[in-house]
Amino acid sequence: MTNTSVTTPDVDVAAKPPSVEQLANRYTKIESRDVNVYYGEKHALKHVDLDVYQNEVTALIGPSGCGKSTFLRCLNRMNDVIDICRVTGRIALDEHDIYDPSLDVVQLRARVGMVFQKPNPFPKSIYDNISYGPRIHGLAHGKAELDEIVQKSLERAGLWKEVSDRLDQPGTGLSGGQQQRLCIARAIAVNPEVILMDEPCSALDPIATARIEELIDELRENFTIVIVTHSMQQAARVSQRTAFFHLGDLVEVGETEAIFTNPEDSRTQGYITGRFG
Amino acid sequence: MTDTTSSPQGESAGPARRPLTISPHLAKRYARERLFRTLGLASVATAGLILLVLVGSIVSKGYSAFWLHHVDLTIEFSVDELNPDGGPIEMETLQKANYLGLVRDALKREFPDAASDRRERRKLYGLVSPNADIMLRNMVLNDPSLVGTTQTVSFKMSDDMDTFAKGFIDRDLPESDRRVTDAEIKWHDHFEAEGRVHVAFNIDFFTKGDSREPEEAGIYGALIGSILTLTVTLLVSFPVGVMAAVYLEEFAPKNRFTDLIEVNINNLAAVPSIVFGLLGLAVFLNFFGLPRSAPLAGGLVLALMTLPTIIIASRSALKAVPPSIREAALGLGASPLQVVTHHVLPLAMPGILTGTIIGMAQALGETAPLLMIGMVAFIVDVPQGFTDPATVLPVQVYIWADSPERAFVEKTSAAIMVLLGFLVLMNAIAVLLRKRFERRW
Numbered sequence: 092m093t094n095t096s097v098t099t100p101d102v103d104v105a106a107k108p109p110s111v112e113q114l115a116n117r118y119t120k121i122e123s124r125d126v127n128v129y130y131g132e133k134h135a136l137k138h139v140d141l142d143v144y145q146n147e148v149t150a151l152i153g154p155s156g157c158g159k160s161t162f163l164r165c166l167n168r169m170n171d172v173i174d175i176c177r178v179t180g181r182i183a184l185d186e187h188d189i190y191d192p193s194l195d196v197v198q199l200r201a202r203v204g205m206v207f208q209k210p211n212p213f214p215k216s217i218y219d220n221i222s223y224g225p226r227i228h229g230l231a232h233g234k235a236e237l238d239e240i241v242q243k244s245l246e247r248a249g250l251w252k253e254v255s256d257r258l259d260q261p262g263t264g265l266s267g268g269q270q271q272r273l274c275i276a277r278a279i280a281v282n283p284e285v286i287l288m289d290e291p292c293s294a295l296d297p298i299a300t301a302r303i304e305e306l307i308d309e310l311r312e313n314f315t316i317v318i319v320t321h322s323m324q325q326a327a328r329v330s331q332r333t334a335f336f337h338l339g340d341l342v343e344v345g346e347t348e349a350i351f352t353n354p355e356d357s358r359t360q361g362y363i364t365g366r367f368g
Numbered sequence: 369m370t371d372t373t374s375s376p377q378g379e380s381a382g383p384a385r386r387p388l389t390i391s392p393h394l395a396k397r398y399a400r401e402r403l404f405r406t407l408g409l410a411s412v413a414t415a416g417l418i419l420l421v422l423v424g425s426i427v428s429k430g431y432s433a434f435w436l437h438h439v440d441l442t443i444e445f446s447v448d449e450l451n452p453d454g455g456p457i458e459m460e461t462l463q464k465a466n467y468l469g470l471v472r473d474a475l476k477r478e479f480p481d482a483a484s485d486r487r488e489r490r491k492l493y494g495l496v497s498p499n500a501d502i503m504l505r506n507m508v509l510n511d512p513s514l515v516g517t518t519q520t521v522s523f524k525m526s527d528d529m530d531t532f533a534k535g536f537i538d539r540d541l542p543e544s545d546r547r548v549t550d551a552e553i554k555w556h557d558h559f560e561a562e563g564r565v566h567v568a569f570n571i572d573f574f575t576k577g578d579s580r581e582p583e584e585a586g587i588y589g590a591l592i593g594s595i596l597t598l599t600v601t602l603l604v605s606f607p608v609g610v611m612a613a614v615y616l617e618e619f620a621p622k623n624r625f626t627d628l629i630e631v632n633i634n635n636l637a638a639v640p641s642i643v644f645g646l647l648g649l650a651v652f653l654n655f656f657g658l659p660r661s662a663p664l665a666g667g668l669v670l671a672l673m674t675l676p677t678i679i680i681a682s683r684s685a686l687k688a689v690p691p692s693i694r695e696a697a698l699g700l701g702a703s704p705l706q707v708v709t710h711h712v713l714p715l716a717m718p719g720i721l722t723g724t725i726i727g728m729a730q731a732l733g734e735t736a737p738l739l740m741i742g743m744v745a746f747i748v749d750v751p752q753g754f755t756d757p758a759t760v761l762p763v764q765v766y767i768w769a770d771s772p773e774r775a776f777v778e779k780t781s782a783a784i785m786v787l788l789g790f791l792v793l794m795n796a797i798a799v800l801l802r803k804r805f806e807r808r809w
């Protein structure tokens with residue numbers, strides 16, 4: 092935590108809380124029940140039940156090593172690539188179990204995109220970075236359509252103006268903030284339903300962070316977003332719902348406003364007021 | 369830094385300042401740094417010097433192999449010999465005619481007094497290359513109208529005469545101590561005085577196979593042999609090596625079994641090459657019955673030897689690709705195979721190519737395993753395919769270095785120069801390929 096000196100629970104909650112109507116029509120995009128994750132012997136995530144609602148931003152907070160990234164990576168089965176990792180329980184996307192053996196992981200990851208903590212553009216041109224996903228999934232027919240997808244994605248990520256004249260230059264040559272927006276553009280280019288973000292702003296300066304937060308708020312219109320963050324303010328600013336993890340347990344989950352103003356669990360209270368974590 | 373040598377004029381006011389003068393500690397550090405630099409420079413200089421001496425000695429010994437002395441003789445294409453029956457000239461007669469006689473006649477005409485003694489006559493005939501008749505026959509077959517005319521024809525000198533003409537044999541030595549007799553020197557001087565000895569680029573060295581006669585021996589056969597052999601090696605070891613590395617690095621589960629494989633591959637890289645030769649003999653020749661002395665068998669043996677090098681280099685190149693790239697591609701929904709072929713392999717390719725070129729350079733210089741499968745044979749014909757008997761450059765160097773004739777000394781060095789040139793070319797290609805791959809990212 093760099094700029095937080097939270098002493099009172101009432102961090103200003105800037106994100107628009109869902110209206111009454113929205114609350115009534117909430118649609119559960121991702122439903123997880125009794126999710127356990129083991130890294131070898133280590134029980135990293137314990138009996139997590141967490142729902143993610145459509146077109147909302149769900150923030151995962153908690154002290155380092157509590158299992159936020161682990162949970163996030165369960166949602167698009169990125170944990171599959173870790174040999175020693177074992178996942179039990181049920182995670183459903185639109186009520187289909189994503190750990191069903193008949194499910195195609197590639198299709199799942201096309202529907203659940205991911206943005207990583209450190210910007211990781213491919214060492215290719217900006218254009219190729221964005222067009223890679225649509226290309227492998229066959230989303231575009233012909234160059235013109237692909238061009239359009241590239242432009243749209245960059246526009247939605249707020250990067251088009253900065254890079255429109257140098258699409259053929261390597262994505263790795265952009266600044267850190269631009270790279271992260273490039274990665275977001277790359278993720279939305281495959282038109283996923285859910286976007287997972289693991290501390291997307293941790294490597295960025297406050298201005299770049301502000302831009303990304305703005306972007307997240309806009310993206311919420313069309314996507315469902317799950318974000319891991321270490322910044323209380325960020326969670327408060329961008330999310331509608333917040334989940335607090337501690338030592339592998341999901342301690343508390345609820346409306347962001349409620350979590351920050353009136354946490355039920357003392358551990359949550361302690362964490363958001365900066366007493367530990 | 370604890371030992372602050374406070375400067376005498378140090379003002380005590382204000383926060384304690386560190387002195388800007390160089391403390392003993394710092395001086396020691398500088399000295400160490402200087403020492404390290406000097407040692408590094410000395411090492412580089414030593415390596416450079418050794419290289420210079422090596423190349424210098426090879427070039428100074430071998431440069432003379434690139435040209436040969438020729439001597440002009442007046443040849444009578446006598447009708448008696450070439451068309452004894454008269455009438456139209458028949459190719460068959462031309463084929464069979466005694467061209468050696470023509471050459472000998474010319475020499476006898478030149479030095480009538482030498483013709484009486486039999487031993488001296490033999491020496492006289494030995495002035496020019498023993499293959500002079502073949503050259504004459506080709507001339508006449510190409511142009512039958514020569515029959516009946518008298519022409520001045522330029523002949524290669526025999527190896528000893530060429531060596532003498534190049535000045536490598538001291539004429540002041542007593543006759544018994546040198547390879548050329550007084551008579552031969554006399555004849556040489558005679559031609560020289562008439563301006564009939566001249567030097568020409570030894571093009572045959574680059575266009576012909578091996579020969580018992582040094583002046584006829586060329587490197588081309590061995591060069592083609594090396595190219596064919598290395599082609600087999602590359603075609604086998606590169607795909608297999610890269611596939612093995614990719615599988616082990618990207619797909620195989622990390623467990624004790626794969627650890628065991630890894631250890632064994634590393635050990636394989638250290639196995640003496642002659643063992644691979646024996647293996648090749650047992651497996652490729654005796655069991656599979658591949659032709660002996662052929663680039664196919666040689667290439668396979670060298671591929672066995674090169675594989676561990678390529679696998680190890682490829683694995684470390686793959687390991688060096690940041691995991692974040694794999695995660696990015698996986699997160700976009702690329703299949704594991706797509707992750708490898710679209711992202712990881714292109715990024716690892718420069719490293720893989722470096723490893724491959726090191727392996728290929730080793731293979732190019734390898735002799736021992738090839739001895740085991742019969743590639744050390746004396747082969748005159750330039751190989752036409754992968755199953756023809758062939759030899760390779762280092763083996764050719766070995767054969768020539770082992771030959772007693774003085775003229776093979778320069779050939780040996782010249783062959784080494786060709787070998788090194790080949791090596792430089794291979795490295796240059798690798799650098800170019802690497803540049804191309806690097807530019808793509």
Ligand SMILES: Nc1ncnc2c1ncn2[C@@H]1O[C@H](COP(=O)(O)OP(=O)(O)OP(=O)(O)O)[C@@H](O)[C@H]1O
Nearest residue numbers: 130133135153154155156157158159160161162173
């Ligand atoms: N690949 C792995 N192998 C073994 N253990 C792991 C692995 N990844 C995570 N862990 C363990 O699982 C626990 C949860 O890790 P996780 O990365 O989910 O934490 P986090 O909440 O994201 O922490 P941070 O905020 O520091 O990113 C940690 O104790 C960690 O040591």
Ligand SMILES: [Mg+2]
Nearest residue numbers: 159160161289
């Ligand atoms: Mg994390």
